[in-house]
Amino acid sequence: MNKEEVKQQVLSAFEFRRAIKSYDADKKIEQADLDYILEAGRLSPSSVGLEPWRFIVLENDKIKEALYDISWGAKKQLETSSHFILIAARRNARYDSPIFEDLIKGRGMTPEQTETVLKLYRDFQVDHLEIADSEKGLFDWTSKQTYIALGNMMTAAAMIGIDSCPIEGFHYGQVNDILHEAGVIRDDEGISVMLSLGYRDHDPKRPQSRKAEEEVITYFR
Numbered sequence: 001m002n003k004e005e006v007k008q009q010v011l012s013a014f015e016f017r018r019a020i021k022s023y024d025a026d027k028k029i030e031q032a033d034l035d036y037i038l039e040a041g042r043l044s045p046s047s048v049g050l051e052p053w054r055f056i057v058l059e060n061d062k063i064k065e066a067l068y069d070i071s072w073g074a075k076k077q078l079e080t081s082s083h084f085i086l087i088a089a090r091r092n093a094r095y096d097s098p099i100f101e102d103l104i105k106g107r108g109m110t111p112e113q114t115e116t117v118l119k120l121y122r123d124f125q126v127d128h129l130e131i132a133d134s135e136k137g138l139f140d141w142t143s144k145q146t147y148i149a150l151g152n153m154m155t156a157a158a159m160i161g162i163d164s165c166p167i168e169g170f171h172y173g174q175v176n177d178i179l180h181e182a183g184v185i186r187d188d189e190g191i192s193v194m195l196s197l198g199y200r201d202h203d204p205k206r207p208q209s210r211k212a213e214e215e216v217i218t219y220f221r
């Protein structure tokens with residue numbers, strides 16, 4: 001396929017992708033296709049390469065029922081989607097916490113290199129982003145990374161005709177308490193966003209609408 005054809009295919013996928021709330025409940029995504037979508041999430045980039053996420057394919061009806069009342073933006077999706085993914089972001093991912101230790105270990109650095117890089121990450125979180133002393137700030141930072149994976153998974157799905165809906169319409173505190181108590185997520189995780197996947201049961205009533213190019217794209221020279 002030449003470049004123009006690839007571009008057209010990608011843009012067609014973006015036009016095809018809509019936030020689909022209601023799915024054909026009888027049409028299931030094949031495992032190989034789901035694996036491909038999850039792989040798009042796993043391969044996503046993240047700040048400092050931290051990969052502060054887990055993708056949890058929720059296949060437990062009891063937990064789905066428990067989430068239903070406290071997830072106003074996910075009701076139809078919980079009922080009808082083929083697959084429902086919970087995206088967990090790491091909590092308290094400070095420069096001096098275990099996730100950074102693991103990151104450094106994985107890179108096989110010398111003690112001097114470790115010291116230099118940890119100082120950079122410390123400055124980054126303490127002085128540049130100003131999040132190091134805020135649990136919320138740190139969670140928002142790792143959550144931002146998960147949204148990149150979210151976007152990639154939605155695009156990957158759309159490229160093969162699979163529908164999706166990103167979901168942040170839920171009560172964060174209550175959802176996370178339930179999932180924590182049920183052992184779905186660990187102490188050091190929180191759900192940042194959810195993703196439903198499946199095949200639409202009807203086309204959206206409204207056409208896709210976006211701001212005009214000149215409103216959102218600027219070249220400053």
Ligand SMILES: Cc1cc2nc3c(=O)[nH]c(=O)nc-3n(C[C@H](O)[C@H](O)[C@H](O)COP(=O)(O)O)c2cc1C
Pocket residue numbers: 017018019020021072073074165166167168169170193208209
């Ligand atoms: C981060 C994020 C969270 C969203 N949360 C919800 C949600 O909880 N429930 C829902 O039905 N749609 C949700 N949406 C879908 C948006 O409403 C939708 O993407 C937007 O209206 C544009 O429509 P389109 O995606 O069909 O082009 C969310 C979208 C994003 C990007």
